[in-house]
Amino acid sequence: MIKLANSLVKMSKQLKVTVIGSGNWGTAAAKIVSQNVKVKTMFDPTVKMYVLEELINGQKLTEIINTKHENVKYLPGITLPSNLIAIPDLKEAITDSDLLIFVLPHQFIKSVVSNVKATNAVKSGAIAISLIKGIDIKGHVPTLNTAIITEELNIDCSILSGANVAMNVAKEEFCEATIGFNVKENAKVWQQLFDTSYFKIRCVNDVAGVEICGAIKNVIAVAAGFCDGLELGSNTKAAIMRMGFLEMKKFTLQFFPKALDETFFESAGIADLITTCFGGRNVKCAAEFAKHGGNKPWNQIESELLNGQKLQGVSSAEQLYDIILKHNIQDEYPIFSTTYLISFGKMKPKDFIPKLSTDTLIDF
Amino acid sequence: MIKLANSLVKMSKQLKVTVIGSGNWGTAAAKIVSQNVKVKTMFDPTVKMYVLEELINGQKLTEIINTKHENVKYLPGITLPSNLIAIPDLKEAITDSDLLIFVLPHQFIKSVVSNVKATNAVKSGAIAISLIKGIDIKGHVPTLNTAIITEELNIDCSILSGANVAMNVAKEEFCEATIGFNVKENAKVWQQLFDTSYFKIRCVNDVAGVEICGAIKNVIAVAAGFCDGLELGSNTKAAIMRMGFLEMKKFTLQFFPKALDETFFESAGIADLITTCFGGRNVKCAAEFAKHGGNKPWNQIESELLNGQKLQGVSSAEQLYDIILKHNIQDEYPIFSTTYLISFGKMKPKDFIPKLSTDTLIDF
Numbered sequence: 139m140i141k142l143a144n145s146l147v148k149m150s151k152q153l154k155v156t157v158i159g160s161g162n163w164g165t166a167a168a169k170i171v172s173q174n175v176k177v178k179t180m181f182d183p184t185v186k187m188y189v190l191e192e193l194i195n196g197q198k199l200t201e202i203i204n205t206k207h208e209n210v211k212y213l214p215g216i217t218l219p220s221n222l223i224a225i226p227d228l229k230e231a232i233t234d235s236d237l238l239i240f241v242l243p244h245q246f247i248k249s250v251v252s253n254v255k256a257t258n259a260v261k262s263g264a265i266a267i268s269l270i271k272g273i274d275i276k277g278h279v280p281t282l283n284t285a286i287i288t289e290e291l292n293i294d295c296s297i298l299s300g301a302n303v304a305m306n307v308a309k310e311e312f313c314e315a316t317i318g319f320n321v322k323e324n325a326k327v328w329q330q331l332f333d334t335s336y337f338k339i340r341c342v343n344d345v346a347g348v349e350i351c352g353a354i355k356n357v358i359a360v361a362a363g364f365c366d367g368l369e370l371g372s373n374t375k376a377a378i379m380r381m382g383f384l385e386m387k388k389f390t391l392q393f394f395p396k397a398l399d400e401t402f403f404e405s406a407g408i409a410d411l412i413t414t415c416f417g418g419r420n421v422k423c424a425a426e427f428a429k430h431g432g433n434k435p436w437n438q439i440e441s442e443l444l445n446g447q448k449l450q451g452v453s454s455a456e457q458l459y460d461i462i463l464k465h466n467i468q469d470e471y472p473i474f475s476t477t478y479l480i481s482f483g484k485m486k487p488k489d490f491i492p493k494l495s496t497d498t499l500i501d502f
Numbered sequence: 503m504i505k506l507a508n509s510l511v512k513m514s515k516q517l518k519v520t521v522i523g524s525g526n527w528g529t530a531a532a533k534i535v536s537q538n539v540k541v542k543t544m545f546d547p548t549v550k551m552y553v554l555e556e557l558i559n560g561q562k563l564t565e566i567i568n569t570k571h572e573n574v575k576y577l578p579g580i581t582l583p584s585n586l587i588a589i590p591d592l593k594e595a596i597t598d599s600d601l602l603i604f605v606l607p608h609q610f611i612k613s614v615v616s617n618v619k620a621t622n623a624v625k626s627g628a629i630a631i632s633l634i635k636g637i638d639i640k641g642h643v644p645t646l647n648t649a650i651i652t653e654e655l656n657i658d659c660s661i662l663s664g665a666n667v668a669m670n671v672a673k674e675e676f677c678e679a680t681i682g683f684n685v686k687e688n689a690k691v692w693q694q695l696f697d698t699s700y701f702k703i704r705c706v707n708d709v710a711g712v713e714i715c716g717a718i719k720n721v722i723a724v725a726a727g728f729c730d731g732l733e734l735g736s737n738t739k740a741a742i743m744r745m746g747f748l749e750m751k752k753f754t755l756q757f758f759p760k761a762l763d764e765t766f767f768e769s770a771g772i773a774d775l776i777t778t779c780f781g782g783r784n785v786k787c788a789a790e791f792a793k794h795g796g797n798k799p800w801n802q803i804e805s806e807l808l809n810g811q812k813l814q815g816v817s818s819a820e821q822l823y824d825i826i827l828k829h830n831i832q833d834e835y836p837i838f839s840t841t842y843l844i845s846f847g848k849m850k851p852k853d854f855i856p857k858l859s860t861d862t863l864i865d866f
Contacts (some may be wrong), residue, residue: 375777376774380768405744413740496699
């Protein structure tokens with residue numbers, strides 16, 4: 139049974155917060171919530187952040203964060219609030235916490251959730267939120283990270299996603315984010331925890347819609363990158379983005395029929411798509427790929443352009459295509475399908491547009 | 503009474519086409535339709551283009567177009583089909599034509615339509631389409647160019663709009679466009695006339711929605727330009743574009759309640775907005791304006807950056823604000839209102855974001 143956070147609020151207990159993850163986005167998010175808990179009395183004024191320990195010039199990262207108040211490895215140059223405490227032990231980090239924030243690379247979600255479960259330290263009545271982007275495939279249908287968290291830990295899990303570049307958020311530049319929720323009372327707590335004047339939160343009763351948009355937008359960014367690499371004009375790129383946006387909407391509704399139309403108008407929908415298609419690693423690497431006629435391997439491009447970071451759009455395109463193929467719906471998703479085919483050498487980048495253009499009139 | 507083009511088609515008469523206007527977009531559009539009439543037997547194989555005569559190095563522009571097949575002044579470097587005939591006399595250009603394409607700067611629409619009417623040469627049963635972007639204000643409500651054409655000439659008028667940069671279209675780079683129609687049979691004729699494999703036409707039964715988007719997107723581009731000039735990050739710009747997009751939708755539905763939701767997903771909606779906010783004159787000039795703290799006059803910016811072309815977004819912002827103010831709905835349109843206030847010196851560009859940010863939680 140999933141308990142609601144508001145029952146905790148009603149007990150006039152201060153809610154304790156733990157951030158699980160300490161990469162650039164995790165640290166930026168931790169900064170926001172640490173600012174908020176200092177001024178909102180419904181929260182305990184200390185935030186714990188679980189940090190996978192590592193040595194930086196011989197010193198432990200947790201020690202650096204707790205003394206220098208800066209995550210020198212993943213968010214250098216940003217001063218963190220002193221009420222944010224880095225903790226290298228997972229069990230210690232989550233013990234007694236009411237609010238668990240999962241923010242880590244998508245590929246680690248299963249092992250981390252499994253480790254969290256193994257601690258036996260998740261408090262009864264705790265709730266979770268995922269800030270993770272990316273989806274998995276199980277039985278040729280997309281599975282949600284929020285569902286993995288809920289199933290493994292038996293706690294309600296919301297999602298937060300939006301047009302949010304970690305460093306810009308850390309610098310407190312104005313942006314928006316979307317919380318997708320199952321339980322309204324819980325969303326109200328998360329909104330209190332995350333909303334600031336420079337980080338505006340809007341909430342929708344649609345976990346799946348918010349989460350799927352966050353993963354699929356990377357595939358459309360790969361398509362947009364092909365446009366850039368082929369030196370096509372801005373109207374071609376806008377056409378690709380528009381068609382990709384409609385495919386994203388259609389795909390989400392096909393596999394999660396309860397997803398809401400309004401989600402696509404939120405920051406997690408159209409705004410994140412726009413940001414991602416005009417900047418970021420997927421579009422940059424895809425442009426490089428197309429520029430070299432599809433003959434330069436992705437891992438070479440990654441190592442040349444991403445400085446150790448990984449591409450998500452290409453593997454997401456493969457996952458989507460696996461689903462699309464199994465359901466035999468390639469024709470309904472020309473952008474997704476073509477992006478996969480080009481990315482995996484089954485089509486040349488220069489054949490991207492010819493694949494989309496047709497002399498057939500569109501019926502109406 | 504407005505006759506339908508399909509009655510003409512049924513008479514197995516070939517439909518004659520006239521393009522009224524010969525700027526860069528007019529000439530690019532004329533190129534497309536001239537290609538199509540050569541291969542589609544429902545059309546007369548000659549297209550007439552009305553050209554306001556001018557001398558280029560002592561030679562008449564119409565003569566140059568008709569002999570060199572290039573509009574050296576407005577679309578240099580693009581070879582035009584030889585079945586496109588430039589005509590300097592308006593009456594001669596429209597006489598006998600079934601299909602009238604209006605494509606000229608918005609500020610000339612009233613005088614040109616009035617001149618067309620004065621010729622007494624508009625054929626009974628002719629229909630029109632407008633490729634004009636921009637709106638007018640009459641009695642504090644927006645008035646449509648299509649409505650002006652219909653009222654003055656008593657003919658049905660559709661609209662074509664989309665993410666279309668004239669030169670890119672002329673180079674046959676892939677893009678999309680939207681036709682908004684009142685009469686489906688007429689839209690089918692226009693689709694046949696404009697659709698090519700590189701210029702894909704989709705049709706919606708919504709003239710007002712398509713036309714209003716084409717005008718309002720320039721105001722949002724001014725807001726996006728302020729972001730650029732203030733050197734804000736891509737997530738801030740995406741937030742501004744998203745909020746502007748929702749205001750565009752709301753405004754359109756407020757004044758034209760029959761506008762369709764789907765229009766905003768068409769090329770004339772979201773795709774044109776994206777293109778316009780990442781390139782083009784409005785965003786460029788607004789960035790320059792913000793960079794100089796709002797202290798550099800618009801006409802100076804125009805003359806420095808636009809080489810004689812005129813800004814549309816700033817005057818459109820003024821028109822919108824006139825309507826908004828009269829209806830006392832400023833609070834419902836923060837992006838439109840703030841863009842006007844900054845553009846006309848009533849607020850500083852640096853106060854753009856503080857005006858939008860708030861500590862108030864958004865209700866849901």
